[in-house]
Amino acid sequence: MHTVINQNSTFQKFDFSSIITPHDNQEAIGIIKNIIAEGNYFTNSPKYQTKENIFARQEAVWLKYRMSFLFSVFMYLGREVKVNNMMAWSFMTNLESAEDRENLWHHHWHPTHDAAKMLSGVLYLHIPDDVKDKDYAGTEMAPNGPAGDGKLFITPSEYTWLIYPSDQWHRPGIVQSNQYRFILAADIEYV
Numbered sequence: 400m401h402t403v404i405n406q407n408s409t410f411q412k413f414d415f416s417s418i419i420t421p422h423d424n425q426e427a428i429g430i431i432k433n434i435i436a437e438g439n440y441f442t443n444s445p446k447y448q449t450k451e452n453i454f455a456r457q458e459a460v461w462l463k464y465r466m467s468f469l470f471s472v473f474m475y476l477g478r479e480v481k482v483n484n485m486m487a488w489s490f491m492t493n494l495e496s497a498e499d500r501e502n503l504w505h506h507h508w509h510p511t512h513d514a515a516k517m518l519s520g521v522l523y524l525h526i527p528d529d530v531k532d533k534d535y536a537g538t539e540m541a542p543n544g545p546a547g548d549g550k551l552f553i554t555p556s557e558y559t560w561l562i563y564p565s566d567q568w569h570r571p572g573i574v575q576s577n578q579y580r581f582i583l584a585a586d587i588e589y590v
Contacts, residue, residue, distance in 0.1 A: 409542065409563055435447055445498055480589040485585065488585075503571055519567070541567075
């Protein structure tokens, strides 16, 4: 039995369903599919993760995702901060392309960065409608590391940023569909 939560003080959600629309998500997915079709994705791990900083793209739709992520970070911190660096990428996966989840545990903090000054986020652009259990289709977190106890799944919510410290170990949820699952992931370094 897996532990499932909606959010807590470490893993917080910020809903932008009044700003981000189904059309926005479809437009973003179309752009991501084109990026993948052009071969601009990592082939080592994980498969179909875009290489470019999607937040740097010029299409107007990215403004909503970029600004909603930034606002979510400010709300998570309870204050406005100066941003040193911010980037985003996408990841698409289905049953056919899925990799062994045991190999996908990771965090976004690196020794050259100040872990206390980094946050990460994920927004689900598309969770397939034929998944058997949506609670497990989002992201699995390991607050005590991949080998430790206390792992939990965060229930995915549409049009919502999930924000958490970048040093938190996590991996994609359980792939349950032949349709592609699309996520937008982002990191921010701040002062």
